[in-house]
Amino acid sequence: MGLYVCNLNLDHEKKQLYPHGTASFPCAAYQRLYSDRPEHVIPWHWHEEWEIAYVVSGALKFQIPAKSFPLTQGDCIAVNSNVLHGAVAAPEYELQSLVFHPRLITGSSDSAFAIKYLSPLSAHTPFDGFVLKGQEHPAEISCFRQAFEALSQDTPGFEFTVRAALSQICYFLYQHFKPEASQKTAGPNPDQIRIRNMLDVKIEWKI
16 A cells, blocks of 8 residues: 555544545555654644554654653554644654554454454543553564554555554553443543634644
């Protein structure tokens, strides 16, 4: 499938309208070098897909509502679905990211993967963003890099590699947060909805 061009086409609620991947394989790989120039700020936005991003070089401030994550070379961050997020360089960084729909892992909403693991995790409010540090989570970061390389290089059978590697990261997150299975039917976080509705077009970032 190769690399996609990041297109932050947003609606009035800051939802990203650009599809990630295809209907048959809902996952896309992105890579870009950012600086502290205003046009390189990643504005507040959200999407139904999960996102896992890896800092190839440099440093940045990654932000979700009420939380800010300073990231440096070798770090990864995982962001839950429907969570507002944005980033600004400090002063520059190169980022690789995979944006994927949970059904890439679950296959269907009534599978064991969905019912036991990803649906409860997606609905688990404490999981909004989670940082995987280079020295603390080498196995999970290695999984990301395997998945990103396979997808971006369009290697034969990349679908198997990507799904297997991302599944390992998702299971790690499930074990870390230990969401209750009863949460699988929970609705969107009311705070996220309120913030999306109140969010002003102009965002002021502070390092």
